[in-house]
Amino acid sequence: MTHIGLLTKFGITDKEREKRQAEREAELQVERERPELKDQRGKAELQFEAKMREIEHSSVMELEQLRHYSITEDSKTHVLSSLKVKVPKLPNFEKKNDNMDSNVVFAFLKGKALDVYSQLPRDDASNYDLLKTALLERFEVTEEGF
Structure with missing residues (x-):
């Protein structure tokens, strides 16, 4: 028997043979493309992760800037409030008690003094x-020791 005879004997026609051949080629093509798809998927995942890290980093940076701004604003408020704490009082000036010595001393006082x-x-502060x-x-000294 010939080749065609065997094929017809087993019931395989040219159309079925072409169909099976096409299926095998399609399976082979899928097998060849599978690594490419894995590579493309891997690249897409890497790009996605990189984008997520970038977004996370920018969010962290924005939070740090806001935190720094709020700390700066708080420190400005703190500095201003600490400046308002001690305001020296000026001595009373009366013409009959013209005691300018305490006024002169007052101008040079700093810190603990x-x-x-x-x-x-007020009355004691204006008395030299x-x-x-x-x-x-206050400084635990005497007139002679000073």
């Missing part, structure tokens, strides 16, 4: 002798 002056009542005594007591 200014605190001593600020804590004295009382101011001098309070300053000497």
Whole structure:
């Protein structure tokens, strides 16, 4: 028997043979494309992850900028409030009690000495002798030792 005879004997026609051949070629094509699809999928996943990291990083940076801004604003408020804490009082000036010595001393006071002056009542702060005594007591010195 010939080749065609065998094929017809088993019931295989040319159309069925072409159909099977096409199916095999399609399967082979899918097998060849499968690694490419995996590579494309892997690349897409890597791009997606990179984009997500970029978005996350930009979000973190925005939060840091906002946090820095709020800290800066808080520190400005804190600095301003700390500046308002101690305001030295000016001594009363009366023509009959013209005691300019305490006014002159007041202009040169700083730090702890200014605190001593600020804590004295107005009348005592305008009296040079009382101011001098309070300053000497604060720094624990005597007139002679100073």
